[in-house]
Amino acid sequence: MLTIAVASGKGGTGKTTVTANLAVWLASQNVDVAALDCDVEEPNLHLFLRPVWTKTTPENVPVPEVDEERCLGEECRKCVDLCRFKSLIMMAGSVMVFPELCHGCGLCTLACPARAIREGAREIGVVRTGATAGADSARIPVVGGEMRIGEAMAPPLILAVKRTAPASAVRLIDCPPGTSCPVIASLGGADLAVLVTEPTPFGLHDLELAVGVLRKMDIPFGVVINRDGMGDDRTHRYLEREGIPLLGTLPHSAEAAHCYSEGRLHVDALPGFREAYASIWENIRTLAAREVSR
Amino acid sequence: MKELVVISGKGGTGKTTVTAALAALAGHKVMADCDVDAADLHLVLAPENRTATEFYSGQVAVIDPERCIRCGECATNCRYEAIDADFTVHKEHCEGCGVCAYVCPTDAAGMIERMCGHWYSSETRFGKMIHAHLGIGEENSGKLVTTVRKEARKAAEEVGAELIITDGPPGVGCPVIASLGGTDLALAVAEPTLSALHDLKRVHKLTRHFQVPMMAVVNKADINPLLTEEIRNWCTESGVEIAGVLPYDQIVTDAQIHGLSVVEHDPDGFGQHMRSVWDKVSRKLFA
Numbered sequence: 001m002l003t004i005a006v007a008s009g010k011g012g013t014g015k016t017t018v019t020a021n022l023a024v025w026l027a028s029q030n031v032d033v034a035a036l037d038c039d040v041e042e043p044n045l046h047l048f049l050r051p052v053w054t055k056t057t058p059e060n061v062p063v064p065e066v067d068e069e070r071c072l073g074e075e076c077r078k079c080v081d082l083c084r085f086k087s088l089i090m091m092a093g094s095v096m097v098f099p100e101l102c103h104g105c106g107l108c109t110l111a112c113p114a115r116a117i118r119e120g121a122r123e124i125g126v127v128r129t130g131a132t133a134g135a136d137s138a139r140i141p142v143v144g145g146e147m148r149i150g151e152a153m154a155p156p157l158i159l160a161v162k163r164t165a166p167a168s169a170v171r172l173i174d175c176p177p178g179t180s181c182p183v184i185a186s187l188g189g190a191d192l193a194v195l196v197t198e199p200t201p202f203g204l205h206d207l208e209l210a211v212g213v214l215r216k217m218d219i220p221f222g223v224v225i226n227r228d229g230m231g232d233d234r235t236h237r238y239l240e241r242e243g244i245p246l247l248g249t250l251p252h253s254a255e256a257a258h259c260y261s262e263g264r265l266h267v268d269a270l271p272g273f274r275e276a277y278a279s280i281w282e283n284i285r286t287l288a289a290r291e292v293s294r
Numbered sequence: 295m296k297e298l299v300v301i302s303g304k305g306g307t308g309k310t311t312v313t314a315a316l317a318a319l320a321g322h323k324v325m326a327d328c329d330v331d332a333a334d335l336h337l338v339l340a341p342e343n344r345t346a347t348e349f350y351s352g353q354v355a356v357i358d359p360e361r362c363i364r365c366g367e368c369a370t371n372c373r374y375e376a377i378d379a380d381f382t383v384h385k386e387h388c389e390g391c392g393v394c395a396y397v398c399p400t401d402a403a404g405m406i407e408r409m410c411g412h413w414y415s416s417e418t419r420f421g422k423m424i425h426a427h428l429g430i431g432e433e434n435s436g437k438l439v440t441t442v443r444k445e446a447r448k449a450a451e452e453v454g455a456e457l458i459i460t461d462g463p464p465g466v467g468c469p470v471i472a473s474l475g476g477t478d479l480a481l482a483v484a485e486p487t488l489s490a491l492h493d494l495k496r497v498h499k500l501t502r503h504f505q506v507p508m509m510a511v512v513n514k515a516d517i518n519p520l521l522t523e524e525i526r527n528w529c530t531e532s533g534v535e536i537a538g539v540l541p542y543d544q545i546v547t548d549a550q551i552h553g554l555s556v557v558e559h560d561p562d563g564f565g566q567h568m569r570s571v572w573d574k575v576s577r578k579l580f581a
Contacts, residue, residue: 009331009332010305010306010332010334011304011305011306011332011464011465012304012305012306012307012464013305013306016489041465041466041467042303042304042305042464042465042466042489042492042493042496044304044488044489044492044493047488047489047492082392082396084352084353084390084391084392085391103389103391104373105373105374105389105391105392105393106371106373106393107391107392107393107396110371110393110396110397111396147466147467149466149496149499149500149503150471150500150503151467152436152467152468152471153468154467154468176465177305177331177332177464177465178331178332178435178463179331179332179428179430179431180331180428180431180432180433180435181386181431181432181433182467183431184386184387184431200547200550200551201337201550201551201553202310202334202337202550205332205334205337206332206334209331209332209430212430213430213431216386216430216431217386217431230544230547231547231550231551232551254517257514257517257542258517258518260487261485261486261487261488261517261518261521262487262488262518262521263487263488263489
């Protein structure tokens with residue numbers, strides 16, 4: 001299995017566009033491909049791939065439940081004192097749990113001398129699985145997560161999406177933006193990453209941050225410049241200077257923007273985009289081959 | 295003192311462009327960049343004279359190889375796969391929970407304070423600005439956002455500013471939650487795309503959850519006039535006042551390339567649109 005993470009420091013550069021179009025193009029070439037939406041805060045991949053969801057599974061993180069009968073109360077306090085997330089407090093001699101603050105590490109359960117803590121569950125969101133409509137050969141399995149509004153813990157849900165996804169020759173992961181924990185969780189285990197950027201100062205600045213993440217995680221990567229022509233050539237120059245492979249460019253056009261706005265795929269609707277994705281795929285394969293032999 | 299936060303469910307809709315434009319228009323204010331993951335506001339506001347302060351949050355595990363007997367208790371009990379087969383801690387996976395330190399029979403595993411990034415206090419041509427940089431793969435961006443907001447309030451009190459304009463992070467997760475709570479008004483920037491509409495609805499749920507009033511700006515409206523209409527209708531039905539509908543204009547990218555706000559770069563064109571947005575926003579804020 002070749003796992004390809006599609007990422008970018010900044011939001012709105014075209015990660016989802018590239019993931020969806022590449023998935024559909026690969027399926028049209030009879031490549032066994034699955035698409036994963038790991039942007040669980042703002043999942044958008046389904047708007048483009050329009051899968052029929054066949055299964056929705058709530059994803060839980062463990063939270064402590066305290067058996068008051070067994071709890072030793074004020075004289076013990078072990079769980080309360082050990083919890084670094086302040087999700088347990090002592091109130092009037094009994095332990096109170098704040099599930100929203102809990103990271104599910106299990107320390108309280110492990111430490112309780114009276115075995116008074118067992119682990120219950122808090123729902124952080126759902127994982128959906130399904131497939132795109134279409135003939136059997138072109139059917140793409142899609143897995144996506146959606147975080148509950150007001151929930152702050154994305155990584156466990158992201159890992160659940162990856163765990164749930166079927167095995168396939170190529171796995172495409174639509175990552176969240178940024179450089180913090182959700183991105184790290186999405187990138188983990190990827191064979192290579194495709195960074196999508198736009199040629200503007202904001203785009204370049206955030207690309208540099210994403211490059212920092214991938215170098216730190218030691219994941220090979222290349223760049224796709226989306227909306228090429230909208231800004232200046234600083235991004236092209238940066239890639240040359242840094243010796244970063246340019247996997248391809250996608251042109252800036254009003255038609256492309258309109259097409260995207262309606263959730264339509266560029267490879268289906270616009271001339272030239274199939275060739276662009278064919279070339280991007282060729283470059284991804286070259287990069288993957290080079291990295292395997294490294 | 296009022297706090298205005300510019301948000302968007304989806305990234306790339308133009309939050310920073312709008313924030314910078316409002317910074318150019320508003321009177322006595324302080325700016326805060328709460329997009330600590332991928333801050334861009336400084337590219338337009340060109341902050342100077344910054345003081346940098348290290349930001350610590352939570353803890354991270356360290357294993358002393360001298361004391362480690364390689365029993366494996368730490369790795370077995372760690373739920374975040376933060377300890378590998380060589381008993382090296384992977385900082386980016388460590389939640390700082392302390393399970394490893396608790397189970398280690400030889401006290402080889404311990405916890406130290408975690409340096410997650412920096413926050414800066416700077417001067418810009420529009421006034422004081424507080425911004426931050428989160429280290430790569432660091433968590434707790436929510437807490438860094440909280441620090442930025444706290445420092446921005448302090449700075450605003452010091453200079454007697456009546457307003458804080460905050461560039462918010464995208465999404466609906468922990469950094470946005472930290473940016474939103476207790477603010478006076480959220481201005482959501484949306485573009486007329488299915489993705490942005492989907493995310494606008496999610497972020498609206500969040501503002502209601504925190505009982506923060508929300509206004510909306512539709513950016514790049516002519517990409518899809520039909521969807522622009524749909525956003526308008528949705529806003530009307532949901533009681534979200536529209537502060538403005540902005541056209542798609544290359545001048546916005548040009549302003550960015552020149553390191554200027556659109557108000558400075560195109561005062562008579564796009565700048566006028568932003569002036570009208572600011573009129574509506576300030577009326578609502580200071581009503």
